[in-house]
Amino acid sequence: MTTRMTAHADKKPFDPDTFLGSSVAMIVSDHTSTGRADGSPEALIVRIAATRDRDAYAQLFTLYAPKLKAFMMGRGLSANEAEDLAQDALLSVWRKAGYFDPSKAAATTWIYAIARNLHIDGVRKQKRARDLPEDLWAPEPDAAADVAVIGAEDARTVAVLIDTLPPEQIEVIRLSFFEDLSHGDIATALSIPLGTVKSRLRLAMMRLRTAFDTGTRV
Amino acid sequence: MSKISHHIDELLLLDYHHRRLNAGQSLLVATHVEMCGHCRSQLRLFDAIGAALLQDMPPVAMRADALELALARIERPEEGEAPAAPVVPPYLQGIDLPETLRQTAFKKRYWAAPGVWMAHVDTPKDGKSLTYLMHVKGGMEMPVHDHHGLEMTLVLTGTFSDHNGVYRPGDCISCAEGDHHAPAIAAGEDCLCLIAALAPIAPKTLLGKLLKPFARI
Known part of the structure; x- marks a missing residue:
């Protein structure tokens, strides 16, 4: 736990080898002097923000739109609705690119946050004055020691840790995050008590949190 | 902080x-x-x-x-500006509120009791739930009350305590169905809280019951 804190305090340069997942790693082709890979999704968003780079946008769209479509179909949207949502999410990425901070968030995490908000706003037909992603993923105003920053590396650690969870915990995580079921609906779906759903979720969170715990919290 | x-x-x-x-x-x-x-x-x-x-x-x-x-x-211009922030009511001016609440419209405040004012969020009624700011003068004690549904209290300024502990700005306290407590505000500084209740509270004392119609909580 303490070593994690040291790692954060040192403000390590962005490491292109620690992106989320393998498909992203495959397109990492080049390392710049800043330690950021040119073709990485993070670098693509930075290029969009800096120069409104249409080519970078096309690459990012090709990489993420089909995954977002698949993800939203998993949440119960029709193919057409999921396609539209993927379009809207990537359009938001283009518009909000200036808010993206690659030292704070992995591209996939940031894009997920944008798509999640769009999905919920669409479902609830409820417009909010403030969007969550740029707020939640904005740089911390004061780098207080108790604020855990989840960089790209930590996001990848989360992905790896999910695979190490017991199957019954992976199941509740998937039903909650992927199928977007409430705790009560998960209990019904699995025919287990609500308390069991909650304790499985808590155990899973406890484990996943070790990906980026600062070790300063009690 | x-x-x-x-x-x-x-x-x-x-x-x-x-x-x-x-x-x-x-x-x-x-x-x-x-x-x-x-x-x-x-x-x-x-x-x-x-x-x-x-x-x-x-x-x-x-x-x-x-x-x-x-x-x-991406070539088309972005339509629709974010709605303008609501005007900060006079009674909240000079209070260092989080940005989230600066973006929130509140109704006029009213005095629920001597030293206690409240201001409800200016949104359409949402079932039995109530969301309001409560400002209590430093040193006051609130009447003992029960809760009929989950009630969440977020301290914004000042400090209060009950039998479970001391709560400072940023602290969030949840009271579940059946909980009862008598919060006491620390002397010296007024206490401003945001409260989100799923159901009205139930005062335990005669004074509290008498105050309730006026307090509208």
Whole structure:
């Protein structure tokens, strides 16, 4: 736990080898002097923000739109609705690119946050004055020691840790995050008590949190 | 800001992440999250979990003209500005409010008792739930009361305590069905709280019962 804190305090340069997942790693082709890979999704968003780079946008769209479509179909949207949502999410990425901070968030995490908000706003037909992603993923105003920053590396650690969870915990995580079921609906779906759903979720969170715990919290 | 020691329960945060809370609870959680790095981290974990699942999705092909459409859409100007921030009511001017509450419209305040004023969020009625600011003069004690449904209280300024502990700015206290307590405000500084209740409170004392119609809580 303490070593994690040291790692954060040192403000390590962005490491292109620690992106989320393998498909992203495959397109990492080049390392710049800043330690950021040119073709990485993070670098693509930075290029969009800096120069409104249409080519970078096309690459990012090709990489993420089909995954977002698949993800939203998993949440119960029709193919057409999921396609539209993927379009809207990537359009938001283009518009909000200036808010993206690659030292704070992995591209996939940031894009997920944008798509999640769009999905919920669409479902609830409820417009909010403030969007969550740029707020939640904005740089911390004061780098207080108790604020855990989840960089790209930590996001990848989360992905790896999910695979190490017991199957019954992976199941509740998937039903909650992927199928977007409430705790009560998960209990019904699995025919287990609500308390069991909650304790499985808590155990899973406890484990996943070790990906980026600062070790300063009690 | 002093260290926040009373956080939002992680499963409630998970409901917030999936936007399953009602408007008042969402406002309270959003305000706490703005004040609390610990709970922001927790929400980021949820996004990282979702992103991990997204990353592993086998892609589903977009329509043939999808990229063409996407490149056309980014050329169009962005329509619709974010709504302007509401005017800060006079009674809140000079108070260092979190940005989330600065963006929130409140009705006129009213005096619920000597030294106690309240101001409800200016939103359409949402079932039995109530969301309001409560400002209590330093040194006062509130009447003992029961709770009929989950009530969340977020301290914004000042300090209060009950039999369970001391609560400072940023701290969030949840009272469940059947809980009862008699909060006491620390002397010296007035206490401003945001409260999101699923049901009206039930005063235990005669004084509290007498005050209730006036307090509208």
